[in-house]
Amino acid sequence: MILLFLAVGGGCASTPGFYGLEADPLFQSAVALFEEEDWDDAIAAFDHFLFAFPGEARTPEARMYLARAHFEKEEFITSSAEFERFLQQFPSHGTAPEASMGICRSYERLSPTSQRDQSYTERAVDACRNTMNEFAGMNVAEEARTLQRAMIERLAQREYEDGFWYERRGLFDSAILVYQDLVDFFPQTSWAPRGFLGLYRSYRAISWDAEAEQIRSRLLANYPDSPEAAQVREASAGEARGSEPPA
Secondary structure, eight states: OHHHHHHHHTTOTTSSTTTTOOHHHHHHHHHHHHHTTOHHHHHHHHHHHHHHSTTOTTHHHHHHHHHHHHHHTTOHHHHHHHHHHHHHHOTTSTTHHHHHHHHHHHHHHHOOOTTSOOHHHHHHHHHHHHHHHHTTTSHHHHHHHHHHHHHHHHHHHHHHHHHHHHHHTTOHHHHHHHHHHHHHHOTTSTTHHHHHHHHHHHHHHTTOHHHHHHHHHHHHHHOTTSHHHHHHHHHHHHHHHHHSOOO
């Protein structure tokens, strides 16, 4: 069947080679191209199938293949849009969980390193939450939860790095605001105790000792086994030893 496709279309998505093919040979050729990982021609073939045969029984399957092909081609903005279109058109289809997870995965792949804008990371968090809520109890929900946690960690990391940027430049008021957002909005992440330590350092730097002590107490109470808690304990012990009168 792939030979028929190539003979008619020359294997080139820019030619009208799909024209004239009936639904069965066109669909089979498109699937064969997908299985051969010829993403460009597979996308062109499924696009033409959906255009030429609207309402055909295999329309949901073709649209899912199209979304998968864009994902495999690493065209993640397009794949997220195609998975979303599938869900809008076929919300009760058997592959709806896969489509929902496809949106989550697409935005997760678009999520940049922590130093860059995190809009796609935030979209990934929301998309994965939708999968978790809509398909609770299914394997995709657990996979979405894992990806969402990783994305939340990345958002928390960005907050910490912003706070530290201000702190090391002596802009302690700004550092305190950012660190406070970190501990308020991302308390379950590995970056939260670092945020508390950043708050403690910043308050100490501006001699707000009462606030620093409150932060120290919260750090020790909420994250007693963290390296950051160990640091403040050691610092307090050192200060206590330094304040003791010589023997």
